[in-house]
Amino acid sequence: MKSPQVSTVIIALVFAGLAFFLFSLIEPTQTSVAIAIFIAAFVAPLIGINHSSESSTSDDVKTLYVGNLPYRANEASVRELFSTIGQVHSVRLMKDKHTGKRRGFGFVEMSANDTDKAVEALNDKEFQQRTLKVREAKERPEKEAE
Numbered sequence: 001m002k003s004p005q006v007s008t009v010i011i012a013l014v015f016a017g018l019a020f021f022l023f024s025l026i027e028p029t030q031t032s033v034a035i036a037i038f039i040a041a042f043v044a045p046l047i048g049i050n051h052s053s054e055s056s057t058s059d060d061v062k063t064l065y066v067g068n069l070p071y072r073a074n075e076a077s078v079r080e081l082f083s084t085i086g087q088v089h090s091v092r093l094m095k096d097k098h099t100g101k102r103r104g105f106g107f108v109e110m111s112a113n114d115t116d117k118a119v120e121a122l123n124d125k126e127f128q129q130r131t132l133k134v135r136e137a138k139e140r141p142e143k144e145a146e
Contacts, residue, residue, distance in 0.1 A: 061089050062115045066122075067105045067133035069093065077128075078106065085121050086114020107137055 066078065075091045082088045093106035110118060115136060123134040 060112050061109050062112045063137040064108045064115055065135050065137040066108055068130050069104050070128040070130045071102050071104055073128055082108050082118055085118040087111040
C-alpha cells in the first residue's frame with residue numbers, strides 16, 4: 001500500500017472535520033451523506049487517490065536503448081545530445097563489472113512524447129565518430145527464483 005502524501009492527509013483531515021461539523025448540524029435523515037463524506041475522507045489517501053495535477057508522471061516516461069556509443073562518451077555528453085530532441089529524465093551508460101570500463105551502450109529515459117522524435121533523429125546518426133543505434137528499450141525478463 002502506498003503511503004499517503006502529507007497534502008493528501010491534510011485534505012482528508014479537513015474534509016473529515018467538515019463532515020463531522022455538518023454531521024452535528026444536519027437532520028438525522030441526512031446523516032448517511034455526512035457519514036459517507038467522513039469515510040471517503042479517510043479512505044481516499046489509503047487507496048492512493050491523488051488530487052494534484054501531476055498525477056502520473058512515471059507513465060509519461062519511456063526508455064530508449066542507445067547502442068554503438070563511443071567508449072569515451074559519458075552521461076553528460078549523451079544527455080546533451082538527447083536534450084536537443086526533448087526532455088531527458090535520466091541517462092545510464094553500462095560498465096563492465098570487473099574492469100569498470102564502458103561497454104558501448106546505455107539507456108536514456110525521456111518523455112514519452114519525445115521518444116519517437118529521438119529515434120527518428122538519432123538512429124543511424126554519427127556521434128563522436130560512431131554510428132548510433134537508437135530504439136525503444138525492451139523490458140528485461142524477470143529472473144526466476146530458484
